[in-house]
Amino acid sequence: MSGHDVARQTGFSAGNISRWENGRREIGIVDAATYLATCGVDLAERNRLLDLTEPPSELYWVRPYFHKLADALKSVIIQESIANSLVGYQPLLIPGLLQTEDYARALWDGLLHPKELEVLVTARMDRQKALDRRDPLCGTFFVHERAVRSVVGGPEVMHEQILHLLLASAVPTCVLRVVPEASDACSSLCAPFNILGFAEHSAIVNTEVYGATIFLDDRLCVDAYYALVARLEHNALNEGQSRDLLSRLAGERDRMEE
Template sequence: MARKAATARGRTLGAELLALRKHRGLTTRAAAERIGWTAATLNRTENGLRVATAEEVATVLGAYGVVGGERERLLALARDAETPGWWEPGDSIYPTPLKALIGFEAQATRITNVEISLVPGLLQIPEYARAVMLASGIPPLEIETRVATRMGRQAILSRPQPPKLLAVIDEAALLRPVGGRHVMTEQLHHLQRLARKPNIEIRVLPLDAGAHSALAGPFTILEFGRANPLVHQGGKRSISFVDSAPEVAEFVASVDTLRRTSLPPDRSVALIAKIIALKGS
């Protein structure tokens, strides 16, 4: 069931506190009494629907008897959760769902992006992104800000300890000359360069594969260190997140099927090179 998702930092911190409570064999009610909270407050905190302050986390850690390096690590995580990211200024121009997505991407350890019509946003060059936005009817005055935001999101792929990214792209998206032949050729060259990075895997769904499960629409699976995975689905007018385990499992199963249907990384890169050669002829 799609619903408004918890914040990325809240989910990460909450998952850590949940693991601590379970490790100590405490029920929600017993732990809440020990901390001095209501069971509802603790439940919301563990689910990421409420972000605890560093002071509150210190109280929880004291109640659970956590000391030493583990205590310092969790307090640092709590302080980080209180620090706004670059996408979270007080008068943010970014809509709440987009801020949520950027936050989840920043916290994810693995991202799986399935796209049918376009190159995934995390792999787009500025000119390609600009052409997509212009064709989507985004006001020209907003386009440059949105392009800059998209490029900012991509920084996670080159940071220390970057997330693993699996991009499954339909061949049709690679054949469509978004922005014209020159822009599309540069975009394809960019995909070739990215495919050489150890944390990025690109797989192409060839046209001759026929119908496949991704035709139902694009989606992104975000996985985290402790928090449960969730699925992002975005359209022109809406962004939704799915985090119920049975529904997430359906998307994971779809990716398993698409892995078998798609070309392996080396053949995918070879196909991209072939498309570049055809565009240059």
């Protein structure tokens, strides 16, 4: 059956059916039951699928990534591809959405098999498509000063990375703010995180630990991260000051290369 066939028989719009089928909109249990019955799904399979539409009782879910590195990033890539906003913080590294290919490769070089390394780098670069689509993801990135001062992959790689950050910060949908070294301990010790906002459902948080990505969708948890963002906004340099710092660092790296 085509989507239009289902739409005619159920009264659903063809647009909604397309978004459900492509994972771009959540489906409620009643609509799911109607859809499955219309498509002639047998009772046992229908019950199994309807169980999947029940809201999760957990406050978070975890995706391990020690194996199949590309699969590990799929959840993140999918969420970023349908989100309309992102607010993130990185205390030690350049945010994945703003990394150059050489920087991303240098982070894992020597730790992974070359084929696994290429899979990881490709997946990381794929994530950045969210910033270039027709309706781009609006990102606000808080980056700790130590992340932009650290040397990953050598001076030349870092010089290109800093220049890339400067270019990204000039894009209207990208806000980049540096959290200075002198900020409070909370900013220094907080683990990296992203808050993803969506037009049609509630925001979620993803944060990474060694070996897994954790997703949080409980309202209280998400609100706690928004409180953390308010603290970062208070501590961080403004956009102009952040660009000035990056420009100085780029100049320093340029002189080092000479």
